[in-house]
Amino acid sequence: xxxxxxxxxxxxxxxxxxxxxxxxxxxxxxxxxxxxxxxxxxxxxxxxxxxxxxxxxxxxxxxxxxxxxxxxxxxxxxxxxxxxxxxxxxxxxxxxxxxxxxxxxxxxxxxxxxxxxxxxxxxxxxxxxxxxxxxxxxxxxxxxxxxxxxxxxxxxxxxxxxxxxxxxxxxxxxxxxxxxxxxxxxxxxxxxxxxxxxxxxxxxxxxxxxxxxxxxxxxxxxxxxxxxxxxxxxxxxxxxxxxxxxxxxxxxxxxxxxxxxxxxxxxxxxxxxxxxxxxxxxxxxxxxxxxxxxxxxxxxxxxxxxxxxxxxxxxxxxxxxxxx
Ligand SMILES: O=C(O)CCC(=O)C(=O)O
Ligand SMILES: [Fe+2]
Numbered sequence: 001x002x003x004x005x006x007x008x009x010x011x012x013x014x015x016x017x018x019x020x021x022x023x024x025x026x027x028x029x030x031x032x033x034x035x036x037x038x039x040x041x042x043x044x045x046x047x048x049x050x051x052x053x054x055x056x057x058x059x060x061x062x063x064x065x066x067x068x069x070x071x072x073x074x075x076x077x078x079x080x081x082x083x084x085x086x087x088x089x090x091x092x093x094x095x096x097x098x099x100x101x102x103x104x105x106x107x108x109x110x111x112x113x114x115x116x117x118x119x120x121x122x123x124x125x126x127x128x129x130x131x132x133x134x135x136x137x138x139x140x141x142x143x144x145x146x147x148x149x150x151x152x153x154x155x156x157x158x159x160x161x162x163x164x165x166x167x168x169x170x171x172x173x174x175x176x177x178x179x180x181x182x183x184x185x186x187x188x189x190x191x192x193x194x195x196x197x198x199x200x201x202x203x204x205x206x207x208x209x210x211x212x213x214x215x216x217x218x219x220x221x222x223x224x225x226x227x228x229x230x231x232x233x234x235x236x237x238x239x240x241x242x243x244x245x246x247x248x249x250x251x252x253x254x255x256x257x258x259x260x261x262x263x264x265x266x267x268x269x270x271x272x273x274x275x276x277x278x279x280x281x282x283x284x285x286x287x288x289x290x291x292x293x294x295x296x297x298x299x300x301x302x303x304x305x306x307x308x309x310x311x312x313x314x315x316x317x318x319x320x321x322x323x324x
Contacts, residue, residue, distance in 0.1 A: 030105075080095040118171055123278045124268070150247065193242040
């Protein structure tokens with residue numbers, strides 16, 4: 001199945017990114033996810049209200065405003081919503097969302113057809129994955145600003161893996177659940193920057209702000225372009241393409257998933273977390289097809305990490321002098 005013609009594949013190779021509109025089916029791929037998260041928000045607000053952690057369940061507010069109220073009240077919803085564990089302090093009850101609609105999205109045949117035309121038919125779902133539901137940035141309290149809730153700093157995705165996977169062809173698949181615009185904080189990137197080496201990434205920014213980022217002197221601001229993507233569309237990124245997000249200056253949410261896939265057999269760059277075979281033309285029987293099995297993989301990982309294990313997630317352990 002060739003979703004992209006040769007010209008598009010060539011453009012991806014040359015520019016390090018590709019925007020494709022209309023890859024996903026709104027009814028089959030997106031709406032189930034929206035419904036699943038509405039249910040999850042209902043569940044957590046009810047619980048936090050009952051526990052006295054919220055002054056109200058904010059039931060009458062639309063999804064985005066309700067989320068902002070929850071955050072304003074100091075409840076960190078993002079770990080309940082995310083589809084990955086955090087990299088530290090995992091306990092037996094660290095929340096993670098492992099719902100059927102999300103698993104359906106990870107395995108969407110429409111999405112995998114597109115992925116197949118870029119990395120081939122043996123497709124592994126790489127466990128470096130997130131959901132980012134970002135309220136208007138002015139409503140996000142300082143202590144809750146991170147790349148899941150607010151602006152994402154400049155980086156290359158290769159900078160977040162460990163070196164054993166440097167040669168893995170990890171494809172970033174970024175897809176918005178609501179139209180991503182310049183105003184609500186779509187991504188921006190530097191075309192062709194994947195041809196550069198892996199850049200230095202720093203851990204602490206100038207204002208003491210934490211978060212992995214490429215320092216300013218390695219960026220070429222005049223070459224950055226914003227990449228709006230409509231719901232149903234997908235942005236594909238090469239692992240060395242430099243990118244960041246704009247901030248959400250709108251009144252609504254900016255909601256996206258970033259998923260990653262690599263050819264089966266290549267290291268994922270985050271071996272402590274579980275991936276799975278999403279599609280194999282050669283050995284279809286190895287595909288993971290059950291949400292429950294997928295959830296079990298993450299639950300077992302959580303138990304293992306809570307127990308004792310302190311794996312390495314990051315190649316950048318201390319800031320170089322060039323970071324100052
Ligand atoms: O959506 C964002 O803010 C950041 C996404 C990102 O860095 C990625 O998909 O690799
Ligand atoms: Fe990224």
